[in-house]
Amino acid sequence: MKLDTKMLIAVLMGGPGAEREVSMASGKAVLNALKEKGYNAVGVEVSDMEPTLPADTALAFNVIHGTFGEDGGLQRYLEGLGIRYTGAGVVSSEVAFDKNLSKDCFVKHEVPTPASEVVDCSVEVKLPVMAAPFVVKPPREGSSVGIRVVKEQSEAAEAMAHASQFGKDLLIEEFVEGRELTVGVMDGQVFPIVEIAPPEGEWYDMETKYPWLSGKEVGSQYTCPAELSPTEEAMVKAAAKKAYDALGIEVYSRVDVLLNSLGSPYVLEANTIPGMTETSLLPMGAAEAGYSFGDLCVKIAELSLAARP
Numbered sequence: 001m002k003l004d005t006k007m008l009i010a011v012l013m014g015g016p017g018a019e020r021e022v023s024m025a026s027g028k029a030v031l032n033a034l035k036e037k038g039y040n041a042v043g044v045e046v047s048d049m050e051p052t053l054p055a056d057t058a059l060a061f062n063v064i065h066g067t068f069g070e071d072g073g074l075q076r077y078l079e080g081l082g083i084r085y086t087g088a089g090v091v092s093s094e095v096a097f098d099k100n101l102s103k104d105c106f107v108k109h110e111v112p113t114p115a116s117e118v119v120d121c122s123v124e125v126k127l128p129v130m131a132a133p134f135v136v137k138p139p140r141e142g143s144s145v146g147i148r149v150v151k152e153q154s155e156a157a158e159a160m161a162h163a164s165q166f167g168k169d170l171l172i173e174e175f176v177e178g179r180e181l182t183v184g185v186m187d188g189q190v191f192p193i194v195e196i197a198p199p200e201g202e203w204y205d206m207e208t209k210y211p212w213l214s215g216k217e218v219g220s221q222y223t224c225p226a227e228l229s230p231t232e233e234a235m236v237k238a239a240a241k242k243a244y245d246a247l248g249i250e251v252y253s254r255v256d257v258l259l260n261s262l263g264s265p266y267v268l269e270a271n272t273i274p275g276m277t278e279t280s281l282l283p284m285g286a287a288e289a290g291y292s293f294g295d296l297c298v299k300i301a302e303l304s305l306a307a308r309p
Contacts, residue, residue: 017067066142191285
């Protein structure tokens with residue numbers, strides 16, 4: 001569906017979650033891009049779970065990462081108001097955001113993914129059956145919030161206690177040594193692969209993703225397109241598309257994949273509201289596919305309107 005320049009687009013940014021500052025940066029970038037393309041866009045800073053939108057809003061462009069924006073809460077709220085919105089719907093957002101639900105979905109649909117177990121720490125902190133090394137993940141947080149890598153069994157109790165601050169039914173995932181890759185998918189089109197290289201001796205977490213948040217001078221480095229063999233590239237893209245389809249994601253997402261030393265891909269998760277600054281990873285892959293940042297924003301809006309006529 002063609003985007004009308006007279007249509008009021010409310011760009012929702014901020015949110016009540018841990019990724020508020022990143023969302024504000026994404027929202028401002030999207031807002032500026034839409035305005036530069038000649039569209040009638042306004043910014044709406046969201047602080048709670050009942051945001052007030054302009055009365056004549058025709059489309060809510062959701063750029064709220066993590067809690068509320070990415071977990072189905074905002075989508076359900078907007079549907080209650082009768083306002084169309086960008087990106088994934090209520091159900092696909094809920095499943096993709098919940099690491100335990102998405103893991104079940106990956107296993108059911110035979111998406112290659114690391115082995116895992118769920119440990120219930122609602123009464124007391126428990127230790128997993130899985131032996132180290134493994135990764136401890138809170139089930140419903142984005143952008144690596146609360147995640148710990150356990151390389152020695154002696155580190156397990158502290159990692160479990162830390163992660164349980166963010167959620168009690170913790171996902172324990174086999175640690176896969178490999179190259180960190182991420183793949184944008186929009187309306188079934190798979191973008192060129194981005195490779196992520198955290199600073200030496202560190203791993204890809206909030207600080208290395210967003211060094212400006214913590215005052216770090218050096219963050220992760222990125223290569224697009226990733227330097228892969230044709231076979232590796234095909235396998236990684238196929239795994240990302242399979243994950244996107246398995247979760248039933250509408251419009252677009254960014255799928256995180258590890259590629260081990262044997263050339264086997266392992267899907268970690270799909271991000272339904274990925275970073276949307278001009279230097280973020282989805283726009284990086286999209287640019288390699290021929291979309292300017294402004295064109296990408298417009299395409300997401302048009303696909304979303306077509307998905308919710």
